[in-house]
Amino acid sequence: MSQAAILFRDVNFSADGLHILKNITGSFTEGKITTLVGPSGAGKSTLFKLCNGLRSPNSGEILIKGKPIEAYDPVELRRNVGIALQSATMVKGSVLENLELPLTLQGKKIDIDFAKELLHDVGLAGDLLERNAKDLSGGQKQKLSIARTLVNKPKVLLLDEITSSLDRVSQHDIEELIEKINEKYGTTMIWITHNLDQALRIGHFTWVMMNGELIESGDSSLLKDPKDKRVQDFVKGEIE
Amino acid sequence: MSYLTLSLTLIFVLIPLILSRTLKLGLEKDTLIATVRSIIQLLAVGYVLQYVFEVDNIIFIVLMILLMIGAATQNARKKGASIQGITWKLVVTFVFIEVLTQSILLGFQIVPPTPQYIIPISGMVIGNSMVLGILFLNRFTAEVENRQDETELILTLGGTPKQAIHTQLITSIKASTIPTIESQKTIGLVQLPGMMSGQIIAGADPVQAVQFQLLILFLLLTTAVVTSILLGYLSYPTLFNKRMQFLKLKS
Numbered sequence: 001m002s003q004a005a006i007l008f009r010d011v012n013f014s015a016d017g018l019h020i021l022k023n024i025t026g027s028f029t030e031g032k033i034t035t036l037v038g039p040s041g042a043g044k045s046t047l048f049k050l051c052n053g054l055r056s057p058n059s060g061e062i063l064i065k066g067k068p069i070e071a072y073d074p075v076e077l078r079r080n081v082g083i084a085l086q087s088a089t090m091v092k093g094s095v096l097e098n099l100e101l102p103l104t105l106q107g108k109k110i111d112i113d114f115a116k117e118l119l120h121d122v123g124l125a126g127d128l129l130e131r132n133a134k135d136l137s138g139g140q141k142q143k144l145s146i147a148r149t150l151v152n153k154p155k156v157l158l159l160d161e162i163t164s165s166l167d168r169v170s171q172h173d174i175e176e177l178i179e180k181i182n183e184k185y186g187t188t189m190i191w192i193t194h195n196l197d198q199a200l201r202i203g204h205f206t207w208v209m210m211n212g213e214l215i216e217s218g219d220s221s222l223l224k225d226p227k228d229k230r231v232q233d234f235v236k237g238e239i240e
Numbered sequence: 241m242s243y244l245t246l247s248l249t250l251i252f253v254l255i256p257l258i259l260s261r262t263l264k265l266g267l268e269k270d271t272l273i274a275t276v277r278s279i280i281q282l283l284a285v286g287y288v289l290q291y292v293f294e295v296d297n298i299i300f301i302v303l304m305i306l307l308m309i310g311a312a313t314q315n316a317r318k319k320g321a322s323i324q325g326i327t328w329k330l331v332v333t334f335v336f337i338e339v340l341t342q343s344i345l346l347g348f349q350i351v352p353p354t355p356q357y358i359i360p361i362s363g364m365v366i367g368n369s370m371v372l373g374i375l376f377l378n379r380f381t382a383e384v385e386n387r388q389d390e391t392e393l394i395l396t397l398g399g400t401p402k403q404a405i406h407t408q409l410i411t412s413i414k415a416s417t418i419p420t421i422e423s424q425k426t427i428g429l430v431q432l433p434g435m436m437s438g439q440i441i442a443g444a445d446p447v448q449a450v451q452f453q454l455l456i457l458f459l460l461l462t463t464a465v466v467t468s469i470l471l472g473y474l475s476y477p478t479l480f481n482k483r484m485q486f487l488k489l490k491s
Contacts, residue, residue: 052396054485074484079398089389092407105399152398 003065005030005156005188006051006081011060013046020046022212024060028156028205033182033189035203035220037196039239042209044192045086048158051190052083064156082154086161088145090133095119098133098144102151110151118147121180123173138165146174150181156188157181164194175202196223196235208234250275293355301355305362309334312370320377322489324478330373333470337369337463338362350455361459364435368420368460372467375416380472383408384479384489391486401480409476413468420464424457433457 004027013021021043028034036044049055050062053074062069064081072080079102090098099118100110116126122143128136136144142165149157159178163171179202181187193199199206203220208231216222216231226232233239253275260267292300313330320326342358344350351357384391387408394404427433432440436453440446479487 053483054392054395056483056485070483075398075400078396083396085393085396087389089393091390091393101394102397105394105397105403148397 003030004028004063005065006190007061007063007066009061009063011050011057011062013043013050013055013057015046015055020212021050021057024214026207026214026217028188028190030065030188031182031186032204033178033191033202034205034207035199036190036192036207036209037194037199037223037234038207038209038215039234041211043212044209045160047209048083048160048190048192051156051158052081053077054083079152080154081156081158082149082152083158084146084149084160084162086164088138088141088165090136090141090144093133094129095124095131095133095136095144096129099129099148099151101148118150119144121150121177122147123170123177139167139170142166143170143174146177153185154187156190159189159191161192161194163198171198178202199223210234210239289355289359292359296355301358304355304359305338305366308363308366309338312366312373316370316373316377319374320381320475322381322491323377323475324490326377326475329471329474332474333373333467334366334369336470337466338365340466341365341459341462345459361456364456365459365463368463369467372416372420372464373471375419376412376468376471377475379415380408380412380475381489383412388486395484395486401477401484401486404486405476405479409472413465413472416468417464420460424461427457 007027008024011021011024012019024047036047038044046055050057051064053069053072056070064072064077069077091101096110096115097104099115103110112129115129119126119128124140124143124147128140133141133144142162146159146162157178163174166174175198178189178191182189191199191203200220200223205218206220206223207217208215208222208226208228210230215228216226222231223235226235230239253271256271257268259265260271288304292304309331312334313327316330317327320330323329342362345361346353346358351361384405390407391404395401433453433456435456436449439449439452479489481487
């Protein structure tokens with residue numbers, strides 16, 4: 001049986017007086033793609049920040065590969081649990097400077113051939129390297145953000161609505177890329193998506209979150225026949 | 241200057257008062273308060289300084305400097321209220337800059353170790369340090385607020401807090417020190433500095449007045465740069481916790 005890449009035990013998280021995550025218990029299976037679906041404000045992005053060590057739970061336990069998250073050095077943890085955010089924030093500078101940022105932070109330089117290969121993998125042309133990152137379109141920034149996260153070669157990849165601003169063809173390219181990385185390197189993928197078809201298409205497993213709670217989890221096919229009434233309403237599009 | 245002549249200078253207060261009244265600017269109350277406060281404060285300082293100079297006792301000099309540091313801290317802390325522990329950070333900065341500058345001035349015998357030199361120079365150093373501190377804190381808190389995404393991005397990629405805040409820190413240090421550096425480029429061309437003008441009016445040799453002014457200018461250059469850097473490096477660690485998580489500024 002596969003080990004849990006990330007395991008949650010009764011995790012609670014509050015901020016600014018709001019109870020954002022409520023008694024989350026569950027796991028993300030190592031080497032598999034798990035999609036995270038649910039209406040806006042369900043706490044999905046916050047859950048990612050907890051996995052990446054950007055926030056700490058108020059109570060409960062998070063185990064990464066069987067070890068409490070607090071036992072990891074934060075820098076090592078974040079290099080191993082990469083996160084690509086929906087905002088696709090760019091720092092001032094060229095595409096190359098943004099792409100090699102994870103290495104710059106370690107005092108290293110990126111190999112240009114590797115940089116071009118990464119851009120190609122995410123569907124960007126290699127000649128974009130010298131372009132100012134701020135001049136890229138929303139979709140191009142999103143792709144660059146994914147490529148940048150891959151530079152650290154993380155064991156777990158957290159993807160926060162990374163295809164929401166992409167056209168259908170680019171969405172398909174990214175889905176293929178994520179599946180390829182997952183198969184080739186056995187990288188555990190956790191993917192927040194609002195697109196239920198996408199969740200069914202690429203996810204091995206699915207978590208459905210609502211209002212800070214994990215309502216249902218299991219094989220992605222659960223989205224076709226959910227047990228919980230709230231999930232049934234969500235799948236029908238009656239809860240946004 | 242006789243008291244009669246001094247009282248005639250109030251004409252310069254009457255002009256803005258009359259203009260404010262005529263044009264309904266509503267500045268009369270603030271102008272009067274400012275005038276009364278400046279008269280009381282400066283006269284009080286004048287008498288205190290006269291006493292301290294006569295007594296020539298190190299304790300009084302230290303007390304005067306501590307008073308300046310206290311007042312400067314009180315004034316500047318409001319701008320950095322969102323940074324945890326800003327009061328002691330400002331105190332450390334002002335004490336450090338005062339010790340550094342006085343050590344160089346007195347250690348190399350650039351000025352004699354008398355209250356007539358130590359106190360006014362300390363006033364200029366601490367006063368400028370306070371202004372620089374306010375400029376820095378203003379910019380730094382704005383940079384931190386506006387660039388939270390960048391800070392978190394660098395943390396998510398495995399950067400340290402220092403790397404995550406580096407751009408914001410450097411931008412704020414530069415922005416706060418540039419006015420001092422720029423004003424020194426045009427000094428003497430556009431305006432004569434206050435201290436030098438005062439000395440010349442009081443009958444001092446202009447060349448000697450210029451020499452002292454240069455001393456003060458260079459001193460303030462150090463004050464500006466050291467204040468911003470020190471305050472920056474004392475402030476940024478409080479924006480993160482031990483788990484290298486970015487904490488919001490206090491609201």
